Amino acid sequence: MIKAENVVKLFHSRGTTVRAVDGVSTEVERGEVVVVIGPSGSGKSTFLRCINGLEVFSEGHITIDGVDLADKKTNINKVRMEVGMVFQQFNLFPHKTVLENLTLAQRRVRKRSKKVAEEKAMELLHKVGIPEKAGEYPSRLSGGQQQRVAIARALAMEPKVMLFDEPTSALDPEMVGEVLDVMKQLAREGMTMVVVTHEMGFAREVADRVLFMDEGKIVEVGTPEHFFTEPREERTKLFLKQVL
Amino acid sequence: MNGTEKIWPWKILLAVILIVMAAGIWGSVRQIDYKWRWYRVPQYFFYLAEDAQKIPFDGTVSKIAKDGETAKVRLVSESSEIVTLVVETESLKVSEGEELFEDDTVGFISEWRLGPLMKGLWTTLWLSAIASVFALILGLIAGLAKVSKNYTLRGLAMVYVECIRGTPLLVQIFIAYFFLGTVFDLSRNVCGIGALALFGGAYVAEIFRAGIQAIPPGQTEAARSLGMTMPQTMMDIILPQAFKKILPPLSGQFISLIKDSSLVSVIAITDLTKSGREIITSTFATFEVWLVVAAMYLVVTSLLSQVVFYMERRLAVSD
Ligand SMILES: Nc1ncnc2c1ncn2[C@@H]1O[C@H](COP(=O)(O)OP(=O)(O)OP(=O)(O)O)[C@@H](O)[C@H]1O
Ligand SMILES: [Mg+2]
Numbered sequence: 001m002i003k004a005e006n007v008v009k010l011f012h013s014r015g016t017t018v019r020a021v022d023g024v025s026t027e028v029e030r031g032e033v034v035v036v037i038g039p040s041g042s043g044k045s046t047f048l049r050c051i052n053g054l055e056v057f058s059e060g061h062i063t064i065d066g067v068d069l070a071d072k073k074t075n076i077n078k079v080r081m082e083v084g085m086v087f088q089q090f091n092l093f094p095h096k097t098v099l100e101n102l103t104l105a106q107r108r109v110r111k112r113s114k115k116v117a118e119e120k121a122m123e124l125l126h127k128v129g130i131p132e133k134a135g136e137y138p139s140r141l142s143g144g145q146q147q148r149v150a151i152a153r154a155l156a157m158e159p160k161v162m163l164f165d166e167p168t169s170a171l172d173p174e175m176v177g178e179v180l181d182v183m184k185q186l187a188r189e190g191m192t193m194v195v196v197t198h199e200m201g202f203a204r205e206v207a208d209r210v211l212f213m214d215e216g217k218i219v220e221v222g223t224p225e226h227f228f229t230e231p232r233e234e235r236t237k238l239f240l241k242q243v244l
Numbered sequence: 245m246n247g248t249e250k251i252w253p254w255k256i257l258l259a260v261i262l263i264v265m266a267a268g269i270w271g272s273v274r275q276i277d278y279k280w281r282w283y284r285v286p287q288y289f290f291y292l293a294e295d296a297q298k299i300p301f302d303g304t305v306s307k308i309a310k311d312g313e314t315a316k317v318r319l320v321s322e323s324s325e326i327v328t329l330v331v332e333t334e335s336l337k338v339s340e341g342e343e344l345f346e347d348d349t350v351g352f353i354s355e356w357r358l359g360p361l362m363k364g365l366w367t368t369l370w371l372s373a374i375a376s377v378f379a380l381i382l383g384l385i386a387g388l389a390k391v392s393k394n395y396t397l398r399g400l401a402m403v404y405v406e407c408i409r410g411t412p413l414l415v416q417i418f419i420a421y422f423f424l425g426t427v428f429d430l431s432r433n434v435c436g437i438g439a440l441a442l443f444g445g446a447y448v449a450e451i452f453r454a455g456i457q458a459i460p461p462g463q464t465e466a467a468r469s470l471g472m473t474m475p476q477t478m479m480d481i482i483l484p485q486a487f488k489k490i491l492p493p494l495s496g497q498f499i500s501l502i503k504d505s506s507l508v509s510v511i512a513i514t515d516l517t518k519s520g521r522e523i524i525t526s527t528f529a530t531f532e533v534w535l536v537v538a539a540m541y542l543v544v545t546s547l548l549s550q551v552v553f554y555m556e557r558r559l560a561v562s563d
Contacts, residue, residue, distance in 0.1 A: 054468065077472070080471040085469040087462060087465070089460075091460075091462040091463060091465065091466035092466075093463065093467075093481055094485065094563075095488070104470075104472075104480060105467070105470035108472055108476050108480065109470060109472055109476075157471060
């Protein structure tokens with residue numbers, strides 16, 4: 001489903017060059033749930049953002065469902081329709097109601113009628129458990145509710161892959177559960193997911209595979225069991241000791 | 245300030261200061277022996293015009309039909325041409341059977357007309373309105389160019405904004421009229437509106453740029469990650485939010501534009517300011533007219549501020 005080959009992302013700022021992603025290769029199968037962990041600044045977000053073209057990578061190839069992102073002829077907006085993304089800061093559109101947040105891209109990008117888009121939106125709001133908030137503006141919702149709306153907004157485009165960048169890091173602890181529950185349900189339904197998170201419980205429960213990144217590289221790959229029982233690399237052990 | 249502090253002593257102080265200042269001005273004016281003629285001012289807002297109705301040929305009054313306020317006067321020429329004039333009964337100058345020569349006055353018709361101050365105000369308003377619309381469009385385009393990724397677009401916008409903001413509007417109006425107007429054969433109204441629009445546009449561009457950049461990048465990323473194109477993202481996500489943020493500085497800019505429009509009077513456009521000057525040349529009521537003109541600008545700008553205030557409140561529903 002997703003295939004990354006030797007992806008490098010350089011940032012040039014004030015005369016220095018940062019290798020945010022430094023030769024990452026991995027493959028994500030259809031229906032697979034991959035959790036990416038790693039210390040701050042290790043390039044997890046940058047790699048994730050390369051997958052839906054929010055960052056243009058400097059070297060290497062990423063193909064999504066056979067479409068090569070590095071190819072100049074690729075229409076990035078077509079790719080993004082198939083790749084949903086959920087952000088740490090939710091990034092809901094504050095000037096639109098919850099319902100409008102969910103219908104806007106369906107109508108503009110998928111060219112759905114208002115009626116069809118709204119039906120889809122309500123179905124997804126039921127799924128994430130807040131249909132009663134359809135008419136509210138995002139600022140009236142709790143963090144957990146906002147993030148669930150953001151997930152529903154991405155799902156409304158019926159993507160083949162969902163990317164999550166620390167979806168629970170900005171939430172009060174009591175709201176983390178409700179968001180993780182929605183994500184677990186998605187995983188059970190067979191959604192292909194790449195999740196950057198520090199929630200080890202989530203990783204253990206739903207991840208098929210865990211990637212540990214440090215300094216722009218994938219340091220260690222394995223099942224959750226592998227990570228919790230017999231991590232190989234010293235850096236992995238050190239990191240896990242801090243987060244567990 | 246804490247809530248329990250009393251505000252009325254400060255209100256009284258404010259009133260006292262204003263009264264003292266007014267009294268000071270009043271006193272100074274009395275010393276220079278200026279003759280106030282306020283009674284002359286109203287006619288420059290509205291006046292009663294008396295139009296003489298004249299017979300267009302040599303002939304006789306064949307019939308006068310009085311109908312209350314007005315009277316219909318039927319005139320017959322020597323070659324049996326018939327013309328009927330309507331005049332006010334009181335102003336009737338002829339009687340039935342009277343013989344008249346061409347251009348003799350039969351009577352008058354009076355009618356309320358807009359005086360020069362009102363006409364000037366109207367000119368100022370439509371001039372400013374058109375210039376504002378163009379300034380908004382220009383400013384939006386230049387503002388978008390300023391935040392664009394394309395170097396050439398950014399450069400063009402920068403040159404435009406810097407040139408306009410670095411030169412006085414008065415000089416720009418002169419250039420628009422005496423240089424561009426001559427070269428491209430433009431009317432003075434086009435030059436005046438054009439100069440005002442270009443001037444306002446440069447400031448509006450900066451306002452738009454700041455407004456767009458004040459929207460968190462996460463908004464663009466969220467929209468783009470849903471597959472929306474950059475133009476769609478601008479139209480649906482960025483500009484509506486930016487517009488709400490920039491409404492106060494934007495309205496301030498348009499209020500400035502109304503005031504700045506007084507400068508077009510230098511290229512002989514009869515706006516409110518020019519009307520004021522023309523009235524003064526014929527009446528010498530200098531103080532009264534300038535005070536009235538200032539008050540008229542003040543009324544217009546205050547009304548506009550009020551409108552914006554209500555718009556802001558309505559747009560605040562999603563906060
Ligand atoms: N837009 C940018 N310009 C310059 N440098 C950047 C930019 N974005 C990220 N970086 C740098 O790239 C490196 C990787 O950043 P990234 O955000 O991908 O890390 P991360 O693993 O997601 O960290 P965190 O856990 O803090 O979110 C960091 O050194 C960061 O400073
Ligand atoms: Mg990150």
